[in-house]
Amino acid sequence: MENIVFYFSGTGNSLKVAKTLAKELGNCEIVSMGKSEKYNVIKQYDTIGFVHPVYYWGLPKKVVEFIKNVNFNNMSSYYYAIATYGGIIGNGNRQLNKLLNERNIILNYGGKIRMVANYIINYDIFNNISKCLKRADKKLSSIISDVRNKKNNKIKKPNKKIEQIYQNAVQSISLVQDYNVNDNCIGCGICKEVCPVGNIEIINKKPVFNNKCECCVACIQYCPRQAINYKDKTQKRKRYTHPEISYTELSKYNNK
Ligand SMILES: Cc1cc2nc3c(=O)[nH]c(=O)nc-3n(C[C@H](O)[C@H](O)[C@H](O)COP(=O)(O)O)c2cc1C
Ligand code: SF4
Ligand code: SF4
Numbered sequence: 001m002e003n004i005v006f007y008f009s010g011t012g013n014s015l016k017v018a019k020t021l022a023k024e025l026g027n028c029e030i031v032s033m034g035k036s037e038k039y040n041v042i043k044q045y046d047t048i049g050f051v052h053p054v055y056y057w058g059l060p061k062k063v064v065e066f067i068k069n070v071n072f073n074n075m076s077s078y079y080y081a082i083a084t085y086g087g088i089i090g091n092g093n094r095q096l097n098k099l100l101n102e103r104n105i106i107l108n109y110g111g112k113i114r115m116v117a118n119y120i121i122n123y124d125i126f127n128n129i130s131k132c133l134k135r136a137d138k139k140l141s142s143i144i145s146d147v148r149n150k151k152n153n154k155i156k157k158p159n160k161k162i163e164q165i166y167q168n169a170v171q172s173i174s175l176v177q178d179y180n181v182n183d184n185c186i187g188c189g190i191c192k193e194v195c196p197v198g199n200i201e202i203i204n205k206k207p208v209f210n211n212k213c214e215c216c217v218a219c220i221q222y223c224p225r226q227a228i229n230y231k232d233k234t235q236k237r238k239r240y241t242h243p244e245i246s247y248t249e250l251s252k253y254n255n256k
Contacts, residue, residue: 001027001044001045001046002027002028002029002043002044002045002046003022003025003026003027003028003029003045003046003047003048003049004028004029004030004031004041004043004045004047004048004049005018005021005022005025005028005029005030005031005047005048005049005050005051006018006031006032006033006039006048006049006050006051006066007030007031007032007033007050007051007052007253008032008033008034008051008052008053008060008062008063008066008196008216009051009053009196009216009218009245009250010053010118010194010196010214010216010217010218010221011116011118011216011217011218011221011222011240011241011242011245012241012242012244012245012249012250013053013084013115013116013118013136013242013245014051014052014053014082014084015051015242015245015249015250015253016242016244016245017051017082017084017113017140018030018049018051019253020140020144021049021051021082021140021143021144021147024144024148025047025144025147025148028047030253030256031256032196032253032254032256033050033052033062033063033066034062034196034197034198034254035196035197035198035254035255036066037069038069038070038071039066039069039070039071040070040071040073041070041071041072041073041074042073043074044074044077045074045077046077046078047077047078047079047080047147047150048072048074048077048078048079048080049079049080049081049082049147050063050067050079050080050081050082050096051081051082051084052081052082052083052084052092052096053083053084053085053118053216054083054084054085054086054088054089054090054092055169055170055214055215056090056165056166056169056170056173057088057089057090057091057092057162057165057166057169058090058091058092058095058158058162058163058166058170059091059092059095059096059099060214060216061170061214062196062197062214063096064095064099067096067099067100067103068099072103072105075104075105078108078109078147078150079100079105079106079107079108079109080107080108080109080110080111080147081093081096081097081107081109081110081111082110082111082112082113082143083110083111083112083113084112084113084114084115084136085112085113085114085115085117086114086115086116086117086118086119087114087117089112090159090162090166091158091159091162091163091166092110092112093107093110093111093112093155094110094155094156094157094158094159095158095163095166096110097110097155098157098158107155108150108151108152108153109146109147109150109151109152109153110153110155111143111146111147113136113139113140113143114132114135114136114139115132115133115136115242116129116132116133116240116242118217118221118240119217120217120220120221120230120234120237120239120240121175121215121217121220121230121233121234123237124237124238125237125238125239125240129240129243133242133243173215174213175213175215175230176199176209176211176213176215177209178230178231179209179219179220179228179229179230180228180229180230180231181206181207181227181228182227182229183227184225184226184227185205185206185207185223185225185227185228186205186225186227187202187205187206188224188225189202190222190223190224190247191207191218191219191222191223191228192207193247193248193250193251193254193255194218194219194222194247194250194251194254195216195218195219195254196214196216196218196254197212197213197214197216198212199211199212199213199214200219207219207228218250220234220239221239221240221241222239222241222247222250223239226239
């Protein structure tokens with residue numbers, strides 16, 4: 001039987017998880033939730049997975065939009081979701097379960113993996129990356145075994161207070177207008193390649209940002225010249241991308 005895993009990823013954590021799952025499950029397609037407007041799930045899949053980062057204690061807007069619009073033909077598949085997060089998961093998988101329930105689908109299993117917190121706009125990247133990712137790999141192995149065994153777990157309803165905070169954040173935060181590009185930029189186009197939602201154009205050898213930014217920070221983190229910054233906040237902060245996910249790898253999956 002075939003499998004499919006949908007992912008959304010800015011700095012590679014969630015793609016690393018999706019790729020490992022796909023490899024271990026076998027016969028598994030990997031599809032980005034970033035660019036598709038209305039995806040049609042046409043085949044009879046044995047398992048259907050979603051791997052996503054946590055944003056503002058909930059789901060990236062694009063993931064919400066994808067799940068609202070995807071066309072599922074097969075209710076009898078085993079559905080699972082894995083949230084990657086930096087410290088506080090909030091409503092992550094709970095929100096996803098609610099969205100699927102509205103489509104008459106039950107999320108059989110929700111898992112979470114704490115990985116490196118990548119939100120450079122708010123804080124610097126911490127130093128013990130390899131320790132954190134080692135722990136994450138261990139957790140991923142146990143989640144893969146759960147998915148293989150089609151384990152079910154109970155996913156609670158979203159917490160209302162957290163939901164309110166999330167809604168306020170996703171509706172009001174539009175940070176991209178305060179991104180700036182300095183003279184270190186060499187016009188290589190890597191920022192455009194890694195943007196999961198196609199929000200960047202290169203004009204006159206410089207990135208120009210449009211208005212559908214998810215604030216995934218991929219452009220800031222993958223730029224080889226550290227030329228993209230948020231206000232004057234990020235210039236001195238370290239950059240982080242998952243060590244196994246190069247920009248070519250992320251770009252290949254994002255643009256499939
Ligand atoms: C806009 C934004 C908001 C975030 N909010 C949260 C959060 O509420 N809780 C948390 O634990 N991590 C948060 N993070 C960290 C990411 O969830 C975490 O680093 C994730 O693994 C990144 O996955 P990716 O590399 O696939 O993009 C946030 C990151 C970004 C970019
Ligand atoms: S990745 Fe950096 S150097 Fe390359 S075009 Fe974008 S901003 Fe310029
Ligand atoms: S413009 Fe940058 S931060 Fe915004 S979605 Fe694209 S890569 Fe992410």
